[in-house]
Amino acid sequence: xxxxxxxxxxxxxxxxxxxxxxxxxxxxxxxAAPASLNEASAVMRTAxxxxxxxxxxxxxxxxxxxxxxxxxxxLVTTRNLDRIIRHSPGDLTLHVEAGLTFEALRAAEAGGxxxxxxxxxxxxxxxxxxxxxxxxxxxxxxxxxxRDLLIGITVVRADGTVTRSGGKVVKNVAGYDLGxxxxxxxxxxxxxxxxxxxMHPAARVVRVAATVKDPGRAxxxxxxxxxxxxxxxxxxxxxxxxxTVVVEAETETPDETSARLRELLGGSPAPEPDWWNRLxxxxxxxxxxxxPAQLPNVMDAAxxxxxxxxxxxxxxxxxxxxxxxxxxxxxxxxARVVLVRAGQAVRESVDVWGPMPTLPLMRRVKDxxxxxxxxxxxxxxxGV
Amino acid sequence: MADxxxxxxxxxxxVLGPESVITDPVRLRTYECDGLTSHxxxxxxxxxxxxxxxxxxxxxxxxxxxxxxxxxxxxxxxxGGALPRTDGVLIVTARxxxxxxIDVANQRATVEPGVINxxxxxxxxxxxxxxxxxxxxxxxCSVGGxxxxxxxxxxxxxxxxxxxxxxxxxxxxxxxxxxxxxRDDPGFDLLGVFVxxxxxxxxxxxxxxxxxxxxxxxxxxLAAFDTIEQGGEAVSxxxxxxxxxxxxxxxxxxxxxxxxxxxxxxxxxxxxxxxxVELDGPEATVAHQFAEVGRLCRDAGAFEIRVAADDxxxxxxxxxxxxxxxxxxxxxxxxxxxxxxxxxTALGEVLGRIDAxxxxxxxRVANVFHAGDGNLHPLVLFDDAVPGAQERAEKxxxxxxxxxxxxxxxxxxxxxxxxDKARYMPRMxxxxxLDTMQMVRCGxxxxxxxxxxxxxxxxxxxxxVPGVRKGPHPLVAEGKxxxx
Numbered sequence: 045x046x047x048x049x050x051x052x053x054x055x056x057x058x059x060x061x062x063x064x065x066x067x068x069x070x071x072x073x074x075x076a077a078p079a080s081l082n083e084a085s086a087v088m089r090t091a092x093x094x095x096x097x098x099x100x101x102x103x104x105x106x107x108x109x110x111x112x113x114x115x116x117x118x119l120v121t122t123r124n125l126d127r128i129i130r131h132s133p134g135d136l137t138l139h140v141e142a143g144l145t146f147e148a149l150r151a152a153e154a155g156g157x158x159x160x161x162x163x164x165x166x167x168x169x170x171x172x173x174x175x176x177x178x179x180x181x182x183x184x185x186x187x188x189x190x191r192d193l194l195i196g197i198t199v200v201r202a203d204g205t206v207t208r209s210g211g212k213v214v215k216n217v218a219g220y221d222l223g224x225x226x227x228x229x230x231x232x233x234x235x236x237x238x239x240x241x242x243m244h245p246a247a248r249v250v251r252v253a254a255t256v257k258d259p260g261r262a263x264x265x266x267x268x269x270x271x272x273x274x275x276x277x278x279x280x281x282x283x284x285x286x287x288t289v290v291v292e293a294e295t296e297t298p299d300e301t302s303a304r305l306r307e308l309l310g311g312s313p314a315p316e317p318d319w320w321n322r323l324x325x326x327x328x329x330x331x332x333x334x335x336p337a338q339l340p341n342v343m344d345a346a347x348x349x350x351x352x353x354x355x356x357x358x359x360x361x362x363x364x365x366x367x368x369x370x371x372x373x374x375x376x377x378x379a380r381v382v383l384v385r386a387g388q389a390v391r392e393s394v395d396v397w398g399p400m401p402t403l404p405l406m407r408r409v410k411d412x413x414x415x416x417x418x419x420x421x422x423x424x425x426x427g428v
Numbered sequence: 429m430a431d432x433x434x435x436x437x438x439x440x441x442x443v444l445g446p447e448s449v450i451t452d453p454v455r456l457r458t459y460e461c462d463g464l465t466s467h468x469x470x471x472x473x474x475x476x477x478x479x480x481x482x483x484x485x486x487x488x489x490x491x492x493x494x495x496x497x498x499x500x501x502x503x504x505x506x507x508g509g510a511l512p513r514t515d516g517v518l519i520v521t522a523r524x525x526x527x528x529x530i531d532v533a534n535q536r537a538t539v540e541p542g543v544i545n546x547x548x549x550x551x552x553x554x555x556x557x558x559x560x561x562x563x564x565x566x567x568x569c570s571v572g573g574x575x576x577x578x579x580x581x582x583x584x585x586x587x588x589x590x591x592x593x594x595x596x597x598x599x600x601x602x603x604x605x606x607x608x609x610x611r612d613d614p615g616f617d618l619l620g621v622f623v624x625x626x627x628x629x630x631x632x633x634x635x636x637x638x639x640x641x642x643x644x645x646x647x648x649x650l651a652a653f654d655t656i657e658q659g660g661e662a663v664s665x666x667x668x669x670x671x672x673x674x675x676x677x678x679x680x681x682x683x684x685x686x687x688x689x690x691x692x693x694x695x696x697x698x699x700x701x702x703x704x705v706e707l708d709g710p711e712a713t714v715a716h717q718f719a720e721v722g723r724l725c726r727d728a729g730a731f732e733i734r735v736a737a738d739d740x741x742x743x744x745x746x747x748x749x750x751x752x753x754x755x756x757x758x759x760x761x762x763x764x765x766x767x768x769x770x771x772x773t774a775l776g777e778v779l780g781r782i783d784a785x786x787x788x789x790x791x792r793v794a795n796v797f798h799a800g801d802g803n804l805h806p807l808v809l810f811d812d813a814v815p816g817a818q819e820r821a822e823k824x825x826x827x828x829x830x831x832x833x834x835x836x837x838x839x840x841x842x843x844x845x846x847x848d849k850a851r852y853m854p855r856m857x858x859x860x861x862l863d864t865m866q867m868v869r870c871g872x873x874x875x876x877x878x879x880x881x882x883x884x885x886x887x888x889x890x891x892x893v894p895g896v897r898k899g900p901h902p903l904v905a906e907g908k909x910x911x912x
Contacts, residue, residue: 134664134773135802158670178617191620192592199864207864208857213769215801216838217578217624218845218856219883220865221591224620233616245670264533268556270644270710297712333612337533358612382614397614401607406615409871412890413864424615 047094051076054086057124065119067099068112068388072119079124081198081206084237089204091118097418098202100231102143102170106177110230111396112388114422120235122172128152129238133159137195137212139240142172159243162187166321172236178228181321182275182292185356187244194223196240199233202414207234214242225409231420232428233413247294249274250302254311259287260340263355265308266291267336271301276356278339279319282363283348289355290317324350326363328386330370334358334379341377346370367394397425432493433472436517440475443485448523450474459518462503462510463565467847471498471512478523480598480606480633487631487878488604490517496877499631501542501570504563505577506765507846509626509882516877519631521572527551528634536595538636541572545579548637557639560587563842564750575632578624580842582675582749583706585800587640589842591623598634602873606633621868626844627879629872643708646674647718648736650745651703651725652696656680656795659701660775662728663799666705667772669724671717676800677704680779682759683752683794683807690755693748696732703730703799704749706742752796753807760792760809762818764825768832769841772802781831782806791824803841804832830855845883853885863888 045053051074052058061072073096078084091098096117101107103123122143129139131152138161140149147168153160164181165174174180175197180189187193196210199222209222226233256262259278266276266289275292289309295301302313323329332351334342336358343351346362349370353360361384364370371381383396400406407427410417429437429451441449450456451473460468472495477483490497496516503510512518524540527547531537532555537548545566548559562581563569569579574590575597587593596610597619609619622629653659659678666673679687681700687693695702705721707714722733736742756763770778779795782804786793792809806828810821829839829852839845839852853862862884870890872878880887 132771132773134668135771136667137771188592191617192588201864205860205864208861209865211838211856212836213771213802213838213841215580215584215589215769215798215803215841217580217589217842218838218840218849219853219862220621220868221578221624222621222865222868224591224617225868227617227620228614229616245672247670267535268532268641270641272641272709295710295713296716297710300712301710335531335534337531380612380614400614402609402613402615402618404605405601405607405618405872408874409616409618409868412867412871428615 048074050090050094051087054090055083061119067107067116067119070113070116072099072116074118075121076118077121077124081237084125084235085200085204085206087118087120088200088202088235091418092203095416095418097421098235099420100172100176100235102173103145105167105169106173108385109177110423111391112422113420122170122237125237131157133157136243137214137240138243139212139238140171141238142170142236144171145169146174159245161241162193162244163190164321166323171239175227175236175239176229176231182277182354184354184359185276186272186274189227191224191227193241194227194239195242197223197226197236198238199226200235200237202234202416202419210240212240230423232410232424233419248296248298249292249294250298250305251290251292251314251316252302252305252309252311253288253290253314253317254309255286255288256309259289259343259355262289262309263336263339266305267356269304269308271304271308273356275354277320277353278351278355279317280343280351282350288317290314290320319352324352324361324363326350328364328367328390329384330362330364330367331382331384332360332362332374332379333382334374334377338377338379342374342379345373345377371398400425403428429472430515432495433515436489436493436495437473439489440473440486443482444475444477448476459500459503459512459520462500462505462508464506464508464846464848467508467511469512469514471518472514472516474518474520476520476523480600483519483600483631483633484604484606486517486519487600487602490877491602491604491875494875494877496880498879499572499576499627501573502544502568504565504569505573505844505846506767507840507844507848509577509844509846511847513880521570524633530555532557535639536636537639538634539571541570541575541632541635543571545569545571545574552639553642556642558642559637560593560640561590571635571637572632575623575635576625576627577844580803582677582798585676585798586672586674591620593638594619594623594635595638596636597622597632599630599632601630602875602878626846626883628869628882630878645711645714646706646708646742647714648704648706648742648745649718649722650695650734651705651730652699652732653701653703653728653730656701656779657776658729659703660779660799662703662725662730663772663775665724665728666721667800669720671721673705673721673800674708675704675706676798677749678702678797678799679749679752680795682792683796684748686755686759686794687748687752689758691747691751693744693751695748704745749796756794756807756809760811762810762812764808764821766804766806766808766825766828767840767843768804768806768829768837770802770804770832770835770837772800774835775799775802778804778831778835782828785824785827789820789824791821793824798841801841802837826852847882850883850885853883
């Protein structure tokens with residue numbers, strides 16, 4: 045039986061890879077789209093039996109994150125795993141398959157749910173992709189990222205074993221919280237199949253925007269105020285000295301909250317600006333992670349570059365020309381710089397992550413989960 | 429004392445000095461249990477380090493000698509997570525009590541693991557901040573223990589658990605290396621998995637916690653209902669209205685009776701259930717939501733609603749709730765505390781089933797719980813002087829956990845698994861699930877010396893690749909373990 049037949053036996057939606065399926069220039073031998081947990085497990089098991097590398101994928105919007113993969117025998121897409129399994133409004137929980145797109149989720153929420161999953165990645169992708177890449181959107185300030193909202197997860201391990209952690213209730217400390225481990229794992233630990241999240245009630249939101257001279261002061265003023273901001277974003281276009289600060293707050297008393305924000309920032313109530321939750325344009329996209337009070341130093345070090353993102357949470361996107369130069373310039377501010385996205389040649393040649401003191405521990409965990417290093421090989425740091 | 433342990437004691441004495449190493453059997457007995465007093469074991473050796481380097485040296489010495497070790501903070505845990513090993517070392521962090529930094533601009537504090545939870549808040553309060561996780565033992569429990577257990581508390585409904593408030597941990601790995609795990613690290617969230625690992629992945633030696641702005645306004649009300657079902661309806665209505673209170677706590681008639689006897693909290697006469705609801709946040713929002721919560725409680729059938737006018741009255745309302753566990757001594761010689769969780773919407777049904785269990789078995793069960801997030805603390809009462817009573821109580825207690833699992837809940841919401849609930853883990857997780865969790869443990873602690881015997885009912889032998897056997901496992905060959 046050929047390898048393709050072996051996969052076809054366990055997963056009906058299956059075909060040989062084509063040029064259009066390329067991941068980092070590699071045409072996968074097989075593209076499998078399992079439609080159930082059983083199929084997903086069987087696909088992973090079949091790949092293991094044949095010693096094949098596997099690259100998990102959703103809609104493929106973030107396949108250019110991290111370093112280029114070194115092998116891609118089987119591209120597993122979760123696009124057929126796109127169901128909303130259960131929304132329990134009274135429990136404020138949501139159980140979904142990993143291939144559900146944010147676009148589809150937002151459409152469902154808009155159908156009168158009265159609550160939402162407080163994750164809004166800048167690019168429409170899948171739930172599984174948001175977990176694997178730890179993207180969150182402006183709401184990170186108040187609600188954190190996937191790791192803070194996940195309460196249960198099902199993952200198929202490299203050998204096809206189905207494994208769950210967490211559960212369906214928000215409060216639960218039984219066993220290790222593996223949902224957090226998979227957050228940011230970039231497809232190197234297993235195939236995420238479904239996930240359960242804590243939801244938040246939809247709230248009235250006020251938004252105030254101001255163009256300020258001293259963004260550091262403005263951000264500190266809002267952070268230490270009694271307004272509880274949901275998002276505190278800044279935008280400084282490339283080559284500009286002008287910075288816009290936008291605050292969003294959930295409130296039952298919009299007029300009062302808006303007045304307070306205007307008092308803190310100046311500015312005025314505003315619609316969502318066109319740059320809201322959009323990544324800066326550029327060949328290289330990098331994320332700067334720093335302490336919020338370091339903002340003035342970060343802005344100085346990144347002079348001339350576009351800066352955008354959650355100043356309140358200390359996560360800003362920029363588009364540098366030279367990653368290492370930016371890293372060097374930001375060292376005194378104690379900031380980390382992680383390359384998010386770039387062309388393949390750049391990702392092959394630069395240090396994507398910067399210093400990683402926990403790498404030895406990550407390698408050891410990786411060796412347990414994927415001893416043959418067949419999952420997204422090369423994607424993450426050396427040896428993971 | 430075994431020779432290996434004696435040699436280790438000498439080595440520890442060289443590292444720490446004699447006053448920080450305890451070998452006297454009488455003094456060792458002080459550490460024989462944590463907050464779960466039904467499990468006891470006198471540690472082989474107790475050490476009281478003051479620095480991360482000292483802990484690293486002790487862990488390295490243990491690793492070389494193959495001696496197990498257990499970390500302990502204040503020893504308030506309720507699942508036996510800090511139960512010592514008679515053949516091992518207990519590493520007590522009580523002398524690591526410095527608050528190293530209060531960084532208001534960045535809304536964080538850095539503390540040593542032995543720092544008391546409430547002391548973080550005391551240090552932050554003058555700046556307008558506090559440390560949000562508030563386990564009921566917060567006056568004595570340590571932040572290191574909070575990290576190990578991912579502690580909760582009454583206010584985690586709105587503010588989340590310890591895991592949400594930890595920004596970085598310096599840890600000593602089971603290799604004896606000192607490493608910092610941070611939320612800003614790229615890649616897998618090792619910090620996230622470390623928090624709540626019950627001391628089985630390493631020992632934390634420095635913790636950076638998030639500080640939360642003290643709310644502008646706090647409002648607390650007590651609502652009394654004829655029945656617990658009405659209280660449950662009020663809880664559902666509040667959540668359905670999109671209000672997320674800081675806390676929603678419920679007590680049933682039996683626990684009210686006990687609290688009344690113990691602290692005379694003056695809850696309304698004849699109440700079948702009371703609900704304590706606390707709202708906090710910006711003043712105008714709190715005022716708006718408070719009116720709504722009051723209305724929803726009345727609609728659900730509350731016959732009396734008391735509003736705390738000030739901090740003193742608020743403390744009085746909380747007094748009954750906070751004394752509930754200890755108050756059980758007034759109505760029962762002994763009791764078992766459970767910590768099961770159910771989906772909030774199953775509250776009515778599960779409470780009915782617990783009531784039926786209680787009636788059928790003749791074992792009294794008092795219910796005190798974090799109603800907002802479905803975290804039940806049924807107190808199963810028994811008289812330990814009556815032969816067989818404890819066994820009957822344990823049976824009811826186990827049946828309650830089964831009910832929680834049956835309804836899609838959890839065996840523990842905040843107390844942890846420890847030694848107490850390890851045997852229940854297979855009811856909630858498959859062998860594959862437990863095996864996968866232990867793969868993380870094997871990555872961190874292949875020798876299995878770091879707090880062994882906790883969380884997992886059956887230890888996994890590390891180094892085994894599933895399906896591939898290359899001769900006997902080294903631990904089996906050495907006669908230290910069996911495969912079965």
